[in-house]
Amino acid sequence: MDTNKRDIVSYSSMISCYANNGNSSKAVNMFVELLHQDGIFPNEYCFTAAIRSCLDSGFFETGLGLFGFVLKAGYFDSHVCVGCELIDMFVKGGGGDLDSARKVFDRMREKNVVTWTLMITRLAQFGFHGDAIGLFLDMLVSSGYVPDRFTLTGLISVCAEIEFLSFGKELHSWVIRSGLALDLCVGCSLIDMYAKCGLIRDSRRVFDGMVDHNVMSWTALINGYVRGGGGQEREAMRLFSDMMLQGCVAPNCFTFSGVLKACASLPDFGFGEQIHGQSIKLGLSEIDCVGNGLVSLYARSGRTECAQKCFDVLFEKNLVLCSGVDDDASVKDSNLNSEQDLDRKIDYTGKGASSFTYASLLSGAACIGTIGKGEQIHARVVKMGFGTDLSVNNALISMYSKCGNKEAALQVFNDMEDRNVITWTSIINGFAKHGFATKALELFYDMLQTGVKPNDVTYIAVLSACSHVGLIDEAWKHFTSMRNSHGIVPRMEHYACMVDLFGRSGLLSEAIEFINSMPFDADALVWRTFLGSCRVHGNTELGEHAAKMILEQEPHDPATYILLSNLYASEGRWDDVSAIRKRMKQKQITKEAGSSWIEVENQVHKFHVGDTLHPKAKKIYEKLDELALKIKNVGYVPNTDFVLHDVEDEQKEQYLFQHSEKLAVAFALISTPNSKPIRVFKNLRVCGDCHSAIKYISTVTGREIVVRDANRFHHIKDGKCSCNDYW
DNA sequence: GTAGGGTTAG
Numbered sequence: 001m002d003t004n005k006r007d008i009v010s011y012s013s014m015i016s017c018y019a020n021n022g023n024s025s026k027a028v029n030m031f032v033e034l035l036h037q038d039g040i041f042p043n044e045y046c047f048t049a050a051i052r053s054c055l056d057s058g059f060f061e062t063g064l065g066l067f068g069f070v071l072k073a074g075y076f077d078s079h080v081c082v083g084c085e086l087i088d089m090f091v092k093g094g095g096g097d098l099d100s101a102r103k104v105f106d107r108m109r110e111k112n113v114v115t116w117t118l119m120i121t122r123l124a125q126f127g128f129h130g131d132a133i134g135l136f137l138d139m140l141v142s143s144g145y146v147p148d149r150f151t152l153t154g155l156i157s158v159c160a161e162i163e164f165l166s167f168g169k170e171l172h173s174w175v176i177r178s179g180l181a182l183d184l185c186v187g188c189s190l191i192d193m194y195a196k197c198g199l200i201r202d203s204r205r206v207f208d209g210m211v212d213h214n215v216m217s218w219t220a221l222i223n224g225y226v227r228g229g230g231g232q233e234r235e236a237m238r239l240f241s242d243m244m245l246q247g248c249v250a251p252n253c254f255t256f257s258g259v260l261k262a263c264a265s266l267p268d269f270g271f272g273e274q275i276h277g278q279s280i281k282l283g284l285s286e287i288d289c290v291g292n293g294l295v296s297l298y299a300r301s302g303r304t305e306c307a308q309k310c311f312d313v314l315f316e317k318n319l320v321l322c323s324g325v326d327d328d329a330s331v332k333d334s335n336l337n338s339e340q341d342l343d344r345k346i347d348y349t350g351k352g353a354s355s356f357t358y359a360s361l362l363s364g365a366a367c368i369g370t371i372g373k374g375e376q377i378h379a380r381v382v383k384m385g386f387g388t389d390l391s392v393n394n395a396l397i398s399m400y401s402k403c404g405n406k407e408a409a410l411q412v413f414n415d416m417e418d419r420n421v422i423t424w425t426s427i428i429n430g431f432a433k434h435g436f437a438t439k440a441l442e443l444f445y446d447m448l449q450t451g452v453k454p455n456d457v458t459y460i461a462v463l464s465a466c467s468h469v470g471l472i473d474e475a476w477k478h479f480t481s482m483r484n485s486h487g488i489v490p491r492m493e494h495y496a497c498m499v500d501l502f503g504r505s506g507l508l509s510e511a512i513e514f515i516n517s518m519p520f521d522a523d524a525l526v527w528r529t530f531l532g533s534c535r536v537h538g539n540t541e542l543g544e545h546a547a548k549m550i551l552e553q554e555p556h557d558p559a560t561y562i563l564l565s566n567l568y569a570s571e572g573r574w575d576d577v578s579a580i581r582k583r584m585k586q587k588q589i590t591k592e593a594g595s596s597w598i599e600v601e602n603q604v605h606k607f608h609v610g611d612t613l614h615p616k617a618k619k620i621y622e623k624l625d626e627l628a629l630k631i632k633n634v635g636y637v638p639n640t641d642f643v644l645h646d647v648e649d650e651q652k653e654q655y656l657f658q659h660s661e662k663l664a665v666a667f668a669l670i671s672t673p674n675s676k677p678i679r680v681f682k683n684l685r686v687c688g689d690c691h692s693a694i695k696y697i698s699t700v701t702g703r704e705i706v707v708r709d710a711n712r713f714h715h716i717k718d719g720k721c722s723c724n725d726y727w
Numbered sequence: 728g729t730a731g732g733g734t735t736a737g
Contacts, residue, residue: 016728048729084730118731153732160733188733219734254734261735289735359736391736398737425737457737 024053195224230492233262260293288360401430432465435722463497503533631696
């Protein structure tokens with residue numbers, strides 16, 4: 001078309017067309033061309049399309065210029081849509097410049113329900129929940145507009161986020177009064193709101209009252225049950241299978257993420273593979289949150305190889321770093337060019353990754369304990385401009401904590417400008433898990449002082465901090481104040497922490513009394529905790545009772561059989577030990593294979609008991625012999641209770657020195673001859689003899705050794721451990 | 728012909 005003959009209609013339709021088809025830079029160019037035409041003045045359609053295109057193609061400056069134009073042209077007063085686009089330009093393009101957006105909003109003389117809703121939801125999305133609610137009230141009082149399904153959905157999710165139940169209920173009744181109860185989105189937000197406020201029954205009621213369901217309503221409820229924890233994961237699994245059976249709605253990646261979490265929390269991991277299979281079928285298995293769920297499921301069920309495979313897929317997909325570091329030559333090679341290599345590969349794949357991608361990847365790295373890859377992701381996060389993202393930083397804190405580097409976790413925490421309840425909970429939990437209760441509690445008090453409200457998860461972290469070091473009075477104080485001062489009703493997990501606290505301190509009868517006084521029946525988690533204490537304090541009678549209670553609920557739980565068998569073994573009741581073994585055989589229950597792994601130069605080395613497959617096996621065993629001699633000289637006495645074989649003592653002792661933890665430590669000593677802490681990971685609980693042997697090893701070598709097992713961290717230095725586990 | 732909503736992090 002000849003440029004001279006274009007009129008405003010053809011310009012506006014072409015600009016809109018480019019803008020809608022993702023060709024935003026062409027749209028911007030055409031708009032600029034239009035500005036240079038005499039006698040033609042852009043209309044409101046051109047403006048909206050052009051502003052949107054500036055946003056999409058990152059021309060924020062051009063967008064700002066347009067803003068001035070709009071003001072001059074007076075489009076503000078007559079065209080609401082233009083103002084909406086401008087608001088979003090400041091919010092999305094201006095890196096969350098809510099102040100400017102709000103100024104635009106306030107200057108608009110013409111507003112409608114869409115404008116109000118937009119401003120309210122943008123405030124909420126950027127964490128200004130109070131302002132969002134305030135603006136909503138303004139809207140009711142002064143605008144004369146009636147909130148519609150969009151407004152209500154947005155507001156209900158604000159209530160979910162800040163657990164503002166009373167207001168949420170008001171909104172719910174509004175929803176019913178205005179006949180919006182059947183709206184799917186409104187229903188989803190209500191399900192989510194009740195679940196986040198801890199009223200899962202009300203979520204269920206909303207769900208059951210809806211005539212139609214889509215993947216989001218199913219997912220919201222499934223994830224609600226998962227979030228609730230305390231055995232509700234079974235209900236989540238049931239819902240998932242209902243959903244699959246009905247076959248009308250296909251699960252999406254969020255559904256899988258929730259259901260995998262549910263699966264990982266159940267003692268029988270059997271469903272995991274089926275779900276993995278289904279996610280592959282639907283082509284979702286490599287999406288961050290699904291892959292990540294698979295990583296943590298496999299990691300928790302001790303299948304480290306599967307976990308690593310899934311993690312590597314995600315890692316490669318998102319970072320594609322340093323491929324081919326398998327042999328020594330290429331390690332050296334890639335070290336030479338690693339910086340450039342990294343950059344090139346980042347350029348290649350870096351686009352499109354969101355903050356959730358990084359949060360997911362970090363949580364995968366945390367599960368495996370691969371701090372090397374975690375650090376690479378960290379570097380990448382900063383490079384890609386997510387360095388100040390709240391979720392990403394929260395994920396970084398938990399990654400460094402779980403990889404055993406609490407100093408780095410604290411560094412991230414200290415460098416953060418904004419901290420929410422998850423941030424505080426993550427760092428408190430980090431120190432709690434590492435056995436540094438004083439620091440954890442100090443942080444908790446800091447948190448209260450800054451005015452961030454603790455929630456139920458925070459209290460789990462606080463109580464577990466107390467239980468790890470036996471602070472009974474302190475724990476009681478928080479257990480009572482969580483309800484009295486913060487209105488948080490203790491859940492099963494909180495009770496489990498208290499039982500753990502009594503149990504560890506040897507107050508077994510107090511623990512039983514506490515269990516009996518609970519307002520609901522103790523679940524397997526509570527009994528398992530108690531059984532652990534019975535094993536530690538050698539109380540067979542109570543231990544048997546606990547085991548009975550667990551097996552009533554979870555007849556196939558291998559850990560219970562093993563604990564009970566250890567309990568008998570420690571008393572030399574070998575007949576009972578073999579009876580347990582027989583029972584396990586009959587029921588076809590196999591003990592999870594214990595394995596330990598460590599990361600050396602970005603590579604994970606994994607060991608099983610008696611492993612001879614490692615290329616350096618010979619050296620490892622030589623090192624172990626040397627260590628055995630040294631530590632016996634300074635007082636180590638092998639504790640063969642942990643060897644379940646009915647063999648002679650001497651053989652037992654030999655077997656003891658082939659435990660995977662010791663192999664990993666020995667390997668670390670020969671391959672990292674510097675003073676850095678050694679970080680060992682174990683899928684199950686660390687064996688008591690290994691715990692004691694490693695303490696002695698730290699004495700004779702002067703090395704700090706951090707062991708992460710299924711439960712917690714053991715910081716071992718100069719013969720002392722940060723935990724109060726009694727072996 | 729242009730604008731607004733619901734799920735994932737501890």
